[in-house]
Amino acid sequence: MSALAVTSLCPFDGTNSAIFSRADFDAIAEIVYGESGNVYPEGKAMLVYSRLTKRLQINRTASFGEYIMLVANNAAERRIMVNLLTTNHTYFYREEHHYDHFINTMRPDLIDxxxxxxxxxxxxxxxxxxxxxxxxxxxxxxxxxxxxxxxASKDVRFLASDLDDQSIETARAATYAKSALTPVPADLRNLWTKNIGDEAVIAPAIQNLIRFRSLNLLHQWPFTGLFDAIFCRNVMIYFDTATKEQLLLRFAQQLAPSGYLYIGHSERLSGPAEDYLTAVGKTIYQRTA
Ligand SMILES: C[S@@+](CC[C@H](N)C(=O)[O-])C[C@H]1O[C@@H](n2cnc3c(N)ncnc32)[C@H](O)[C@@H]1O
Structure with a gap:
């Protein structure tokens, strides 16, 4: 088919520049930013190129320019593109100190x-x-x-949301490679997962607590109630300062009095949310106003 099939060269290297130009990269980065808030610096050009070439083939578009035109008019493909370009990396019990705080500081009051x-x-x-x-x-x-x-029999609910429908589908399936559960303390893992061959399935008692939904954090939030705790970790790291500060403020206002916000290890509180939140641990904040 197109010339794309014959190249695996780095973008902007002077070769095949008509196939994936700087202007193409800029146009894609702008769409991703507009749709999700995720910022793509130019250093990520190779990643954009490699993640999207297959979509060009699937859509029978001969160049990135053609694909960008398609994406501009096709919301479904735009969504697929954005999902391909956002980072979904995660794992069980990531940033264990947050779980220690959650268990030791929050849990007793919440159970009460x-x-x-x-x-x-x-x-x-x-x-x-x-x-x-x-x-x-x-x-x-x-x-x-x-x-x-x-x-579990009480009125306890976890909302779990993401922009990426595919990730939500995986989450709903509640089935992971057994090895993925290794970071979870053995007592919890043995009690709340069941091994089936090489896989571990999350216990129904846990699954029933959780409502998964597709939600873009930059859009309107479809709930009015306040949360006892919000975990938004390793998401805002890809946002620019303005987007991050707006979101932090919205999180702060969505927390119940004395509620906690947990953010990722490389993220920091800044902007107007500082008027509402007080640092109480490493990347843990409590609503105090
Ligand atoms: C790196 S993962 C973090 C997962 C988990 N919180 C953790 O710390 O392991 C970032 C997630 O944020 C989601 N995301 C990025 N931009 C988003 C947005 N505007 N609205 C909702 N979710 C978004 C991505 O789809 C991705 O699944």
């Missing part, structure tokens, strides 16, 4: 709240394929089946 019949609401915002929210579910139900099942 749940047992008094009050709703407990936790949001994994940018949940990717679900490892984060399932880790939280296991940590919350704890190491004892009886207690865990009592907690």
């Amino acid at each position: 709240k749940a047992m008094r019949g009050k709703p407990v609401r936790i949001w994994s915002a940018g949940c990717s394929s679900g490892e984060e929210v399932y880790s939280l579910g296991m940590a919350f139900l704890g190491e004892h089946r009886g207690e865990g099942m009592r907690i």
Whole structure:
């Protein structure tokens, strides 16, 4: 087919520049930014090129220029493109110190709240394929089946959302390679997952706590209630400062009084959200205003 099939050369290297030009890269980066807030620096040109060449072939477009025109008028393909270009990397029990804080500082109060019949609401915002929210579910139900099942019978809900429908589908399937569960403390893993061959399936008691939904964080949020905790980790790292600060403010305002916001290890609180949140640990903030 097109000349694309015969090249695997680096973008902008002077060869085949008509196939993937700087202007093509800029146009794609602008679409991705507009749709998701994710910023693509020029150093990522090779990544853009390699992740999208297959889409050019599938759509029978002969050049990136043609593909960009298609994407501009086709919302479904635009969504696929954005999902291909966002980073979904995640794993169970990532940034263990957050789980320590969640278990030791938040959990006792939240269990007390749940047992008094009050709703407990936790949001994994940018949940990717679900490892984060399932880790939280296991940590919350704890190491004892009886207690865990009592907690699970209360009004406890985890919302897990992501831009990427494919990741949400993977998350809903609740099935992972057994080895992926290794970082989870053995007591929790043994209690709340079941091994089937090389795979581990998350227990129904945990699955039932979670509502997965497709949600772009930059759009309107379809809920009015406040959250006891929001985990938005390793998502804002790809945003520019303005987008990040706006989002941090919205998270702060969506937290219940004394609620906690957990962000990724390389992210920092900045902007107007600082008026609402106080640092209480490494990348952990509490709503204090
Ligand atoms: C690197 S993963 C982080 C997953 C998990 N929170 C963790 O820390 O392991 C980033 C996730 O953010 C999602 N994402 C990026 N931009 C988004 C947006 N504007 N709205 C919602 N999700 C977004 C991506 O689809 C991806 O699944």
